[in-house]
Amino acid sequence: MIALLALIACALVVYLLARPRTSSGIKVVLLTAPPVAGVIWLLEEVYKRLFTAVAVATVFVIVLIALLGLLGHPRLPIWAKVSAFGTVPVAALSWLLVVTADDTLKDPGEDPCTMYYGGVGVSKAFPPQAYCRYEDGSTHDLATGTQFVFWVCFAISLALLSMGLWQAVRDPRTLVRQFRSGMTQST
Secondary structure, eight states: OHHHHHHHHHHHHHHHHHOTTSOHHHHHHHHHHHHHHHHHHIIIIISOOHHHHHHHHHHHHHHHHHHHHHHTOSSSOHHHHHHHHHHHHHHHHHHHHHHTTTOTTSOTTOSHIIIIISSEEEEETTTTEEEEEOTTSOEEEEOHHHHHHHHHHHHHHHHHHHHHHHHHHHOTHHHHHTTSOTTTOOO
């Protein structure tokens, strides 16, 4: 039953995204809210991390305002506006790949540090880093290419979202315009 409801919800989202009269604000919310809601639910219900779930929700609202401000920015080309929708998910995915590169959740002895390098896996959430630590104190970095991808996408996303947030603060009507009908606005 849940799979059927999820399928219907996905079909509705695709329909609203493809419909030209749907406002860009609604499209942004439809694209971004479901995955973030899933993460918040996991943090609160599964991992019992209420404070982290509230922090994620707060950051999501700020990023949503920044995205809407970015879409309403009058002088930015469309490719710059759309690139935020590519760099933010790539940054999030590369962050996830970096912090799980040491596979600390696996049974001891099955992670890549123990199996291939003879060390212990260590990861840090921010700045994202994963490495193997050896008994003599030396380290071996894991996922260095993915770290580079994260930092490039993070910098681009931060610059674009800062411009969008500045636009939303400077002209709050930008946010309201993003929720008007798609045929009457010009973005």
